[in-house]
Amino acid sequence: MTSLFALVDCNSFYASCERVFRPDLRAKPIVVLSNNDGCIIARSAEAKALGISMGAPYFKCRDMLRRNGVAVFSSNYALYGDLSSRVMNVLERFSPRLEVYSIDEAFLDLSNVPGGGAHHARRLRATVLRWTGIPVSVGLGRTRTLAKIANRFAKQQPQCRGVFNLECSPKPELVLSFMPVRDVWGIGRRHARRLEAHGVHSALDFRDLDSNWVKRRMGVTGLHTQLELRGISCFGWDHRPGVRKSVLSSRSFGRPVERVAELREAVAYHTERAAEKLRRQKSVASGVTVFLETNRFAPGAPQYSNSGFTAIHPASLHTPILLGAALSLLDRLFREGYQFKKCGVMFSGLEQERGRWLSLFDTPDEVHSGHAQLMQTLDGINGRWGRDTVHFAASGLQRTWTMRQEMRSPRYTSVWSELPVAKAE
DNA sequence: TCTGGGGTCCTAGGACCC
């Protein structure tokens, strides 16, 4: 039995989320900005039609957006994350095997669905829309890469009405020939440029290229992509990455930061965030990296960027230990006289909390279990009452360096005081 | 004034070993 992958992808996800509680915005152009209101990271179909490009810096197109009556939102991850998990919960009902690939995408195993899967996919699509308000597109193919291509086709061709099955297509090669090679999953800007210079323009051209050439120029990753286009699945269900191998928290500042006191707050803040992620996946960290950088888009200003690493032994999940390491790294890295734009904290060398490696001289677990309990209590409070209800003094109270978010919509679904109110007139 | 944040995997090359 050949396998059948479905890729379900939410249409203009962040923009669609903003629309769920704002019916007045239906059919209106919407864009959503990145953290710090830096650039455009999501556009509704109407905004795309206006020629607004992905990643465009906001300050460069602000006037154009205003002239065209585009609704502009800062990122509201509390809202997007919640709607995402609602969508995924619905999808679970449609396949025994679901892999959440990103906040707005999931792969489903539809291998054993009677009737070829397309009918099933239509029901899925209608259910998600009805239950969550989010429109999705579904692409089906015998490999993940082909499902991705089918998904794109489903989005582009109105006659597909949001669902396309490449396996039932009378002309699959025609579909591949419409797909620019630069848009194939796994082929980025660099490789696309080289391929185009070599006369390879479509997914079909790439599929039929000499495999030795592909292996030599693009490594095994490129070869896998090519095999997937030929219908040979290289990315199955078994090699799924369960827990992360590193966790990171970082952000640009809302304004340039020069004082070490403010940087210490920011580094402490990121340490707390990253440590929460660490504990959420039940890991301990054996290394901490801190980095900081000035604004590389300000070529006149003096530039400085640096990063430092410290090993943590024994590996830990205890915020005070991680804070100590991160802050002393910062003191080592900090230089006077620069305007810093961004900093971050990364934990690496992650191990599972249970059954981790200890050396002969390590303090055994009974000491650390006190740490684990304290952290569990902390995470419990913050999980129940909201992030930052309880936090370490080191991450500051004023936080004058935080990002800008001037156009964020209410967190309709996750904060009591921001629930939508229905009025009868 | 103003340009995101968070990940993964692969490869090449150096250090080191016998």
Added chain:
DNA sequence: TCTGGGGTCCTAGGACCC
């Protein structure tokens, strides 16, 4: 003429993803 030949492990950097 010819200066061993494999291994392993680690790291930095490249390329990619959303």
